Amino acid sequence: MIWVLDILLLILLPLTAIVVVRSRDLMVAAIVYSIYSFDMAIIYTQLNAPDVGLAEAAVGAGATTILFLIAITKTERMEE
Amino acid sequence: MFGSSDLLILVVLVPLITAYFLPLCGYIRSSLCNLVSVFSLSISLIISLYLAKIVVLEGTIQYFTTGFQPPFAIEIRADQLTVLMVLATILLSLLTVIYSRYFIRGRFTEERKGLYYALILLLAGGLNWFIIAADIFNMFVGLEILSISSYTLIGISQKRKAIISGFKYLLMGAIGSSFTLLGIGYLYIMTGTLNFNDLALRIIELNLMHSEAILASLAFIVTGLSIKSAIFPLHVWMPDAYSEALVPICALSSGIIVEAAVYMLIRIIYTVYGTKIIMEIVPITTIFLYISGIAIILGSFFAISQTNIKRMLAYSSVSQMGYIILGVGISTKLGLSAGFLHLFNHTIMKACLFFAVGGVVYRKGITEIYEFRGIGKKMPWTMTFFSIAALSIIGVPPTNGFVSKFLLAYASLDAEKWFFAIIILISSLLNAVYFFKIINISFFSGKKEEEKDIKEPPKTILIPTGILAILCIIIGFAFPIPLSMIETAIKSLIT
Amino acid sequence: MNLSFYLQHYNYWICVSLFMIGIYTMIAKKNIIKKFMGLNIVDTSIFLFFISMGDKRNAAAPILHAENEIIVNNYVNPLPSVIILTAIVVALGLTATALSFAVKIYEEYGTLNSEKIERLW
Numbered sequence: 001m002i003w004v005l006d007i008l009l010l011i012l013l014p015l016t017a018i019v020v021v022r023s024r025d026l027m028v029a030a031i032v033y034s035i036y037s038f039d040m041a042i043i044y045t046q047l048n049a050p051d052v053g054l055a056e057a058a059v060g061a062g063a064t065t066i067l068f069l070i071a072i073t074k075t076e077r078m079e080e
Numbered sequence: 081m082f083g084s085s086d087l088l089i090l091v092v093l094v095p096l097i098t099a100y101f102l103p104l105c106g107y108i109r110s111s112l113c114n115l116v117s118v119f120s121l122s123i124s125l126i127i128s129l130y131l132a133k134i135v136v137l138e139g140t141i142q143y144f145t146t147g148f149q150p151p152f153a154i155e156i157r158a159d160q161l162t163v164l165m166v167l168a169t170i171l172l173s174l175l176t177v178i179y180s181r182y183f184i185r186g187r188f189t190e191e192r193k194g195l196y197y198a199l200i201l202l203l204a205g206g207l208n209w210f211i212i213a214a215d216i217f218n219m220f221v222g223l224e225i226l227s228i229s230s231y232t233l234i235g236i237s238q239k240r241k242a243i244i245s246g247f248k249y250l251l252m253g254a255i256g257s258s259f260t261l262l263g264i265g266y267l268y269i270m271t272g273t274l275n276f277n278d279l280a281l282r283i284i285e286l287n288l289m290h291s292e293a294i295l296a297s298l299a300f301i302v303t304g305l306s307i308k309s310a311i312f313p314l315h316v317w318m319p320d321a322y323s324e325a326l327v328p329i330c331a332l333s334s335g336i337i338v339e340a341a342v343y344m345l346i347r348i349i350y351t352v353y354g355t356k357i358i359m360e361i362v363p364i365t366t367i368f369l370y371i372s373g374i375a376i377i378l379g380s381f382f383a384i385s386q387t388n389i390k391r392m393l394a395y396s397s398v399s400q401m402g403y404i405i406l407g408v409g410i411s412t413k414l415g416l417s418a419g420f421l422h423l424f425n426h427t428i429m430k431a432c433l434f435f436a437v438g439g440v441v442y443r444k445g446i447t448e449i450y451e452f453r454g455i456g457k458k459m460p461w462t463m464t465f466f467s468i469a470a471l472s473i474i475g476v477p478p479t480n481g482f483v484s485k486f487l488l489a490y491a492s493l494d495a496e497k498w499f500f501a502i503i504i505l506i507s508s509l510l511n512a513v514y515f516f517k518i519i520n521i522s523f524f525s526g527k528k529e530e531e532k533d534i535k536e537p538p539k540t541i542l543i544p545t546g547i548l549a550i551l552c553i554i555i556g557f558a559f560p561i562p563l564s565m566i567e568t569a570i571k572s573l574i575t
Numbered sequence: 576m577n578l579s580f581y582l583q584h585y586n587y588w589i590c591v592s593l594f595m596i597g598i599y600t601m602i603a604k605k606n607i608i609k610k611f612m613g614l615n616i617v618d619t620s621i622f623l624f625f626i627s628m629g630d631k632r633n634a635a636a637p638i639l640h641a642e643n644e645i646i647v648n649n650y651v652n653p654l655p656s657v658i659i660l661t662a663i664v665v666a667l668g669l670t671a672t673a674l675s676f677a678v679k680i681y682e683e684y685g686t687l688n689s690e691k692i693e694r695l696w
Contacts (some may be wrong), residue, residue, distance in 0.1 A: 010589045013623075017596045017616050026608055033612055036588075040619055047586075048636040049628050049656040052663070056622070057616040059667050064615060071608055071674040079606040080688050082604045093691055224665045230674050235676060240683040244692060247676045251610065254669060258617050260595075261662060265621060270653070396625065 006046055012039050024079045030068040037061035084134045085143040088158055088212060093167055094124045094536045095173075096205035099198045114181045117197045119456045121174040121204065123146055128170050130216015132163045135475075136565065140572075143394025155275055157214040161420065161569035164562060165211045165343055168427050172335050173204040175544035176328045179435060182538045183328055183442055187238055196236070203229040203332070207340050217266050217274050218353070219344060223260065227308065228252050234325045242324035249317045256307030263300030264380055267352070279352045280310075293363055298353055302345065302364065309341035311405055312375030315398045319382075321396035323447075327438030330390060334397045335431035339423050340403055346416070350573045357412065372501050375402030380510035388447050389437055392514060393430065396473065399507060405487060406504075410495050413570055418487035420566045425480040425555065429472045432548035436466035439537040439545060449518060456523035458534040461542055463522050466547035470515035473550045475508045480555035487563075586627035586677045593620035607680060607687045611673045618666045629655035 016036040023029045037060030045053035098120035101358045105112045135141055135158055144153035158166070177200060186197060203226055209223030232252060235246025268274060270293045271282040286293050303314075312319045318338075348467045349358050379399025386392040402428070407419015438453055439462040441447060456463040472479035475486070485504055492500040536542060555562065579681055580589075600613025629652040637653035640644070677687065684692050 007585070010585065014592050014596065015587055015661060017593055020612055020616065021596060021600045021604070021609075022691040026606070029609065033615070036616075037606050037619070040623065040624070043623065048634060048651040049626050049629065049659070050636050050638075051624060052622070052656045052659050055663050056619075056662050059663050060615075061618065063667055066671055067671055067674050068608065071677055075608070075687055076680045079604075079609060080686070080691075099619070217661075221661060221665065224669070228668055231676075235679070243676060243679050243683060246675075247607070247680060250673055251614075254614050254673070255598075255617075256671075258614075259622060261618075262621050262624070264625050268625075268658075274654075475654060502590065546587055 002046075006043070009039055009046070013043070025077065026072045026079055027056055027069070027077055030072060033068065034061045034065040037054050037064065081199055082353060083267065083573050084131070084138075085141050087131055087514070088141055088143045088156055089096075089145075089213065090127050091124055091131070091170070094120055094127070095201040095208070099201035099205060102198035102201065103194045103312045105199075106191050107413075110190040110193045113194045113197045114177065116422070117201055118175045120201065121170060121177060124204070124208075125167075125170045125174055128163065128166045129328055131158060132167055135160055135163045142393070154218060155214040157220070158212055159569045159572065160565040161343075161347075161573075162212055162422060164565055165340065166208055168424055169204060169207045169211065169336050169340070170464070172332060172427060172431055173200060173207075173354040175335075175431070175435075175547065176332050177201060178540055179331075179438070179544045180328050181540045183438060183541060184326070187326070188236075189477060199229045199233050200332070203233065203337075204481060206334060210344060211340055214276050215274050216267065216276065216279065216348070217522075219348075223308070223341075223344075224257055226337065226340070230333060230525045233329045234321045234333065237324055237326050239324050245317075245320040245324045249321045252307055252314075252317045256304040258304075259300045260304035261309075263297040263304060265298035265302065270294055270297075273459075276348070276351045280354055282358075283352070283354070283357075289357060289361060291302045291415055294353075294357070298340060298349070298357065298362060301361075305341050305345040305348070308340045309401065310398060311342070311401055312371050312398060314376070315375075315379075315401075318397065319394040321392045322397075323391045326442055327390075327434055328435065331395070331431040331438070333436035334394070334434060336426045338397070338401060339404075339427055343420075343423065345494050346408055346419075346521075355574060360505060365411040366410055367499070368405045369497070372402040372406035372409050373500060375399060375405065375511075376503055376507045380507050382515075384510060384514045389449050389452070389518065390434075390447050392449070393433055393437070394515075396511070397426075397430060399511070400430065400473070403485070403488060403504075406500060410488075410491050410497060410500070412491060412495050413567070413574055415488070415491035416496060416574065417563060417566045417570050418446050419455055421559065421563055422481075422484035422488060424562055425472070425484045428548050428551050428555065429469045429481055432465060432545060432552060434468035435541070436462050436469065439541050440539060442537045443534055444468070449521065453525055454522070455534075456519075459536050461536055463519075463546065465545045468549040468552055470519060472556070474511045474515055478556050479552050480559060483556060483559045494557060581628065581668060584627075588625065590620050590624040593617075593623070602695045605688045605690050608674070608691060609651050610689070611677065614673070615666065615670060618662070619668075622662060625662075629653070670688040 016032050017045035019032045021027045041053045102113050105116050118442050140159045142157045144155055146153045206222050206225030210226055213219040213222055227422040231246055231250040234249050270288055271278055271279055273282055307314045375400050379395050382393045383395035404419045404423050407415050472481035475482045489504045594649045597613045597617030601610050625642055631651045632649045684695055
């Protein structure tokens with residue numbers, strides 16, 4: 001029954017992506033982007049690519065989100 | 081001991097490794113940076129000259145990174161065309177670094193100078209990586225290295241507008257890179273290989289000529305690389321970028337980055353997809369033919385209407401890229417070799433023009449055309465070099481521009497596409513309009529006001545300009561040497 | 576090429592929709608940082624495309640368990656993973672460059688709205 005989990009995770013991807021696009025608060029967008037990346041990392045692991053999953057969890061969910069957060073704190077938080 | 085094929089990887093490694101040490105040099109002593117980068121690029125120039133000698137005498141060099149044979153190993157290869165591109169890259173980067181010595185004085189803080197040179201060396205290393213890759217994914221990595229460093233180089237300038245133009249370039253370039261990666265994905269999913277030659281074999285073996293995925297990959301890769309190479313409808317980032325960026329960076333970008341991208345585009349569509357797909361199944365050469373005609377004429381018209389000289393040169397580049405693409409469009413051996421010859425000539429001519437304009441910018445800080453009044457009397461050498469390169473772009477006989485334009489016109493007549501020969505003639509006239517305007521203003525009108533302090537720029541700015549201007553004339557006479565190298569490479573490209 | 580073929584390859588549908596969402600964000604959103612989030616979504620959708628193509632049914636991750644028996648069909652293709660490892664790092668570099676541009680733009684213009692910046696230009 002693991003495919004149910006697969007499909008749920010896959011459906012979560014566009015949903016989180018839409019939240020990233022729609023939210024007016026950039027901080028929320030960055031955090032949801034982190035969720036999106038972490039979801040992507042789990043999917044990579046499910047697709048038998050654990051090394052990419054690790055890299056995506058570290059780089060996508062970690063480093064990229066931190067970069068976004070730093071950029072947002074240095075600029076403005078709300079989207080006009 | 082190094083074999084000749086091991087030397088090939090050094091062309092990439094020497095600039096890349098030096099690039100990481102340069103910020104350190106910047107902290108120790110900022111004047112050291114320039115010397116170190118000149119030294120490193122000189123070594124690369126010597127290596128690439130030696131490689132050129134080997135390739136001319138012994139034929140194509142191949143190098144495999146692991147112990148396996150391709151397609152399992154990562155392959156880099158250099159044929160005669162590649163070696164010419166590597167030579168042009170290294171030569172232009174070396175001249176740019178020499179040129180920057182005085183040009184960036186006072187524009188950056190002392191620590192930042194190290195970063196500036198590091199970016200130029202990263203760019204040179206990435207370009208070489210991009211050029212010598214015989215593997216479509218390696219090509220992508222090289223493309224990304226050169227793109228990221230070029231976005232940054234376009235963005236750093238004193239003017240605030242430069243950041244916005246760099247940002248626009250980054251957005252378009254990032255979409256281009258993504259498209260290229262997606263195209264690579266489609267190729268890989270269908271064939272299961274990444275090596276250029278192996279891809280070509282597999283496409284024929286597995287009978288994938290009419291497969292939609294292969295055609296989609298062709299579309300994505302052509303679009304992605306066309307954005308990088310500023311081919312006509314996708315050129316919009318170029319004038320904005322060049323009007324704000326530092327002049328040496330304009331010369332480097334216009335001289336070699338867009339050329340390298342168009343070189344790789346041509347190499348991929350001919351080696352990977354082969355003439356049958358690009359001529360019969362998807363008539364991409366015909367599309368390029370008409371795009372080139374529009375680009376040549378419209379680029380020249382836009383250039384005439386500009387008042388800023390850097391924007392004018394940028395639109396002139398759009399028009400010149402049209403000539404190179406015209407070579408693909410004609411798609412005979414003669415047409416393609418003429419296009420490639422024009423590519424190298426354009427490297428020299430356009431870099432020389434930008435360098436000469438940079439000399440004026442260094443002394444007077446002007447870029448508007450009407451302000452060039454009387455400059456020719458104050459800076460005779462700079463404007464003489466400018467005029468030589470301008471005459472070369474127009475296509476006046478003893479220069480290199482004449483040779484390649486003549487060959488292009490001859491090739492289009494030979495392929496019974498006489499309409500494009502007429503377009504080349506009209507475009508030469510239009511080029512003459514906007515370049516003679518500047519030459520006229522700078523030499524023959526003037527005495528508006530006497531400014532005593534204007535004199536020639538320093539020698540490190542004048543000498544690179546001079547070298548390129550002299551190369552314009554030398555290649556005008558010695559064109560058989562590059563042409564024969566190009567023709568040898570193209571024989572294996574078109575089968 | 577029937578309906579079940581398309582339904583079985585559901586990963587690719589997600590890839591396509593993510594690609595479209597990302598491109599939409601890059602084009603339609605005015606905020607510069609939002610544009611770069613869109614760029615990242617486009618990139619990850621392409622990564623998912625690569626990883627999906629490498630996967631096989633009833634196969635394990637390409638980690639060698641027993642040295643004696645290597646049956647190729649039991650392992651997924653490792654090459655797309657390696658490609659994507661490189662591409663992830665490249666995308667991180669691109670994001671860092673892009674965000675430094677965004678910070679610099681905010682320092683110079685005081686806004687991140689691309690339309691306002693266009694007017695100030």
